[in-house]
Amino acid sequence: MMAPRNIAPIGYSGGSAPRSGPSGTLGADNRLTTYANTTRRRVDTILELFFADKARRADSDRLPPDIVGALHAHIFAGGSRTRATLCALGWQSNGGQERLPGAVLRAAASLELHHAGVVAYNDLIENQEPRRGIVPLRRMMEFRYVSESLGKQSAGLLGLLTLAWSDELFHGARLTARQRCAAIPVLAEMRADVIYGQLLALTGMDCDLGDVDLALRIVRYKTVGYRYEHPLQLGASLAGANPDIRRTLSAYARPLGEASQLCADLRSVFGNPLTREQPRPEDLQRSRTTVLFNIAAAVADADQRAELLTLTANPDLDATGAQRCREIIETTGAAAETVRMVAQRRALALQALEATPIPMPAAEMLRVLARRVTANIPSSCCLGRGTS
Known part of the structure; x- marks a missing residue:
């Protein structure tokens, strides 16, 4: 199982990175691209090894092998591993070395599994359809079971399984006791916030439109925390900031x-x-x-x-x-x-x-x-x- 490698640099939704501008800006831009690509490759290696282990243990864990394959396809469907890169930048913000230690990198990789679980739920809530060649987990399960309702239900459960695997990956990192104590509150807040944000978005669909404050609150809880703030805070907390x-x-x-x-x-x-x-x-x-x-x-x-x-x-x-x-x-x-x-x-x-x-x-x-x-x-x- 190999991950796709033709992924745009962090922060871009397509196209290529800027090719012009002041030399200092261009140098910093290239540095971020290189750093993000390096972090992504190292994180993908950790995730590949994690899934290879899950595939080997599928029989003893009574987990159908094709379910492991479906989750692998879901997690490697694309993306620049933005959360892991932000975690790395949070680590550097306290003077941590540029190349993350293995334990910190594993913690950063756990954020990507958490993200995959969140995406699975968002796809269910929003009834996402395939686009740009990416098939939502819900659709994969509908095809497997030849049932729309069973596909949705199983995709929801697999989203939960992905969140559990995120925990497993984090707790398997060889962090110090101090690092664990600093990181766990960050992760707990991240998970509570995104679930609250999803609930706000779901119930907000039935509210009177024109409530800009509510719309901003949904963004803050559903997106800002787990995609930006908490990854940076996780890296900083692990570095003892x-x-x-x-x-x-x-x-x-x-x-x-x-x-x-x-x-x-x-x-x-x-x-x-x-x-x-x-x-x-x-x-x-x-x-x-x-x-x-x-x-x-x-x-x-x-x-x-x-x-x-x-x-x-x-x-x-x-x-x-x-x-x-x-x-x-x-x-x-x-x-x-x-x-x-x-x-x-x-x-x-x-x-x-x-x-x-x-x-x-x-x-x-x-x-x-x-x-x-x-x-x-x-x-x-x-x-x-x-x-x-």
Whole structure:
């Protein structure tokens, strides 16, 4: 079982890394790309060995071998191992050596198993369909059991199994007692936050639209913590970072995580300018809990709001209806306001790095990352009239 290797650098949704710019910026950009790729390869090696062991023990554990294969395919379906790289940068932020010790790397790899479990649940909640050649775990199980209901139920259980394996991988790391005591509260908070965020997103679908505060709260719990803040905090805690450094990392990660998700929301509605992938009607239906959509619902006039809600509530939304949704969102100025929020949060993240001295390699790579994850915005989003 081998993992795919043609994965875009961390922070990019497609295309290639920038090829121009000031020499210092380009050097830092290349450094982050190299560091992320190295971390990903080392993490993938750990995960490959972990799954090879699970495959060997499948009979004694009474686990069907093809289930191990399905989870392997789910975890290696793509991705840049962003969480593991952020954990490594958190480790470096306290002066830890650039090459992670094996025990710390294993802890970082456990974050990727946790991510895979979270994705399995998100796919169930959002009824994700295959795209870019990636088949959701739910669909794999439906094919295996030739049953939609059994496929969904088994995918949910396999999501739980992946979370359990994340625990196993972490606790199998040869961490010191001090490191374990520092890391366990970070992991506990990460897991509680993301589950709460998923619950908010699920129940938020039935709430009145236009509640931007609720939409932002969903982002903070469901996405920001486990994708940005907690991986950085895990690495810092394992390195024995002092409270000032940990506060700085949180002050950096929280606005950056929000900005990254806001960019993803824009791409889900207006398309990806790097890959030129066009959004699908179901992407708009899933966007009802996003900040972008709720800004539009909040500032739209009565007719626009009614039309937007009617269109996105239609299970048979077609391309024409989806285009009309985009027109309403642009006309209200919601897209331009979301772009403004991205810029504001990126600035806050970069300012946070000035608060406490962080060793230069880590600080510079964090700056590059902040620019990367907020760079891929559809140009049409900047053309709305804006909100006051």
